[in-house]
Amino acid sequence: MDGKKTVTIYVEGKPHQVEEGKNLLDACLSLGYDIPYFCWHPAMHSVGACRQCAVKQFRDEKDTRGRIVMSCMTPAADGTRISINDPEAVKFRASVIEWLMTNHPHDCPVCDEGGECHLQDMTVMTGHSYRRFRSRKRTHRNQYLGPFVNHEMNRCIACYRCVRFYNDYAGGRDFGVFGAHNYVYFGRYKDGVLENEFSGNLVEVCPTGVFTDKTLKRHYTRKWDLQTAPSICVHCGLGCNTIPGERYGTLRRIRNRYNGEINGYFICDRGRYGYEFINNENRFRFPVRLERHGDGEKTGTFGSGEVIPHIKSILQRARGVIGIGSPRASLEANFALRRLVGKERFYQGTSAGEARIMADIVNILGNGPARTPSLRETESCDAVFVLGEDLTNTAPRMALALRQSVMQQPARLAAGMKIPRWDDKGFREAVQNNKGPLYIAHPHGTKLDDAAAAVFRGAPEDIARLGFAVANLLDDNAPGPVKDLPGEASSLAEEIARALENAEKPLVISGASLKTPALIHAAANIAFALVKKGKPACLSYAAPECNSMGLSLMGGAPMEDALKTVQAGEADTVIILENDILAGQMAPDQAEALLSARNVILIDHLPGRTSSMAGIILPASTFAEGSGTFINSEGRAQRFYKVFDPSGDIQESWRWLRDIMVDMAYPGASGWLTLDDIVSSLSAEIPGLRAVANAAPPEGFRMAGMKIPRQPHRYSGRTSMNAALNVHEPKPAEDHDSPLTFSMEGYAGQPPSPLIPRFWAPAWNSAQAVNKFQPEVNGPLRGGDPGVRLFEPKENALMDYFGKEIPQAFTPEKERLFAVPVYHIFGSEPLSSLSPAIAGRIPAPYIALRPEDAEKMRVPEGHVIELPPFGSLSVRIDGSLPEGLAGIPYGLPGLKDMELPAWINSPAAAKKGGQ
């Protein structure tokens, strides 16, 4: 228990050592005892609302009468004596549940929570099995809460977990508790979409079926029927751990997979509801050939065994082959492409701007003195400065972590009053609205601003200048002082510098989203200066995609250089990996020029703009249909596993590339039979990726000689699900890549943390079963949390300050506006945008204008203007924008993009096209 003081408590007379400062419920669950509970949550602590966790406490050895206490509200102090099995306590708990159930509807068979319901589990645990209450049940009307969460209020037991999560933990404002006594109602003040980006967690937080997953409802499957495997979210750079579940060949839902270092108990709604692109009916399932004859286009598929020889003949006749990698594809896929085309002809599938920023980040985190924190550490940082990242929309889970980090300094206040952190009501009462120092500098208002001590608005350059000024204030040797800093900014810089300097663990955050290298450098300078002062400063960068970090570590020139190679006639064949280059990254005319190379071979899962210009398309697996490795923005290599065997010819991209190489007799290629083979090749070849091989156990790993089943032991319908097609059951798919198996047979106990396919333990069917996988509740999983960190600052690492030239202050112009990209959690990420639930939340393309500018142009809110190259945009008035700036949403489907930030002609000139 890493140096923390321990105390002795006695449970049923047996002494146990537990960490000091816990409550009894937490301590007993950590010790492996079962105590039923509802309102306590490991991340949200105790409020003592449900009275379910009652135990008997005794004064001393001689006390035999004892008294009933709520274990979640009683400290595990030295010498505490309790009994869980005391008959009076048992009876008390049984009557509490009976009483909670008096109004509970007779819904289990039609309730989506059934089979993973904490209320069911606790009812069974307390032994209540027969309804004696004969009076009427109170009923409630439900609300429409948007496309993510279903509401069935009758099932509520008034534990208050939902409000405590939504409002207190996640900072939501459009949800609450209404009414009184047995009428209490949990919902919105009226029907409407839940606004908070973490609303989906209500599904797991609520111990009953009041809040359930609305996307799951459309293809409902019980937990025991879902085939699951450990996976990684692909919808931003944070790499939250997830559990996708499959049934009958389609993905049914995503659940949080606890990783104490990253997502903990919560993921964002993009990660939870973005999965349905996998079930899209337009998926490529077989290799496709697209031939253009004059104006006409002909598509056809390849017969089995035809496509590889066909590609071989193309590649053999080609005058130069180049490969375009992808920040969304696995390390293995990128590596295989790099091997096929050669290191010099492998291009990162990102723009020059992004590639340069990512290279800087890798350099700073890999060689600099500041440590990149996990999200768990982020929560423990007590002063934070965010430079130019709208985290709620670009790295959502990090924004949720910052909402906890602002509680760090006020926590001292509560500690001074001797209020333990687990006493959540007391704690919040003590700290009131106090918030620790969080400073956000961004061109426009962000959702996290309400948690900030102060915000700064400015163009990206001005934010960088603020950052350089802070660094210079912390250390004279850092570049600066920044010339002509406006008075307000310089006093803010001083405030921020002081806050960071006085913090125990300061954190600086920036990222790639504004495509401004100066921001990256300014953030690094601040962190370096703090380290010089002896602070354990942390430095975080939000990466744009799930494997941006991995791609950058692999290296390669940006896409613009690929175009040059093609235009110089050095290559006429382009292989593109899981990348819709026409839909982002590159200016459309450039991308089109690149795609007009003689042969374009695309390996991808879904049609996009690029696929319509490709000659050959190979069907690639998505994250749920293949295994591989991603590196998240923290620099943590994490393995994701195939959840189910897809139909058609779909396979991992690296396997397609390997097949081509084997056919072309590349040396060594035929040795790549399994994932382990290619992982060991890549970790041997690329120095920065050596540790990747340790991210998860190899295929040969066994528990008691057995593989780990992807299907729960109660998986149903095995001998019937395919019987309509053929009454003879097919052989189950084999997995040569991992110690998991596509079966319900195998090791029944707990596997090592990177291989946990689902959280389930005897008597614990709900998501609350996680506590059985942690030696300490809310701590790391048994054996350590999954993934390996690639970056650790070396002892006495030093790095020169950046920015010999501090950027010039931004000067607004009369005729033009400087457009910055505005990110949207729902819309700015292309894969999730294809999922119907997310699609329903994507805003229509718009341009954000200052009220002054809009007035000058005489365009009211909602007015539609034509603005090349973007197309039709409706006007949104945004008072938070500084002078000279406009905002344009990033990456929305249907919005023709150019790389932002950039100067655009003031829409006034183009206004005529409007209504």
Added chain:
Amino acid sequence: MLSVLKAIWAVLLHMFRPRVTVQYPEERPHIPPRWRGRIILSRDPDGEERCVACYLCAVACPVDCIALQATEDGHGRRYPEFFRINFSRCIFCGFCEEACPTYAIQLTTDFEMGEYVRQNLVYEKEHLLISGTGKYPGYNFYRVAGLSVKGKDKGQAENEEPPVDLKSLLPGRMESEQ
């Protein structure tokens, strides 16, 4: 030698015992009503499908021969989109019937299911669904459940109060006060 004589003696004695072989199918055996034969899906007294697609029968089935998919009508009523029993695997244990919370799935007295082609033993919902209530008349799950369905709003199920008016400040109506 002795054992052979014993065997012949035994055969001789059997010749005078009454016959047990039944001349099926001319002669029908007596089948008790709780016999576990061909499985059917029944309807509730209102003529609607009883099965609410809860998957309990499927998970109870020891040979995993029941597969189904839940779906909903436009008014929140859940029912199976497909429901399949592979009778070539079924061992007629009756666990599904025991597990069923709605009396939808029932085992019947029909055991004459022989087929020449195994594939024909795969029954879909259209083969399973009968038009009556089967062994259990009267029960209608949706009249008891809290979920609202077409024709039954919140508060209209058995033993339910009308929906709470959240805007009201009056204390809750108690059963005893009525």
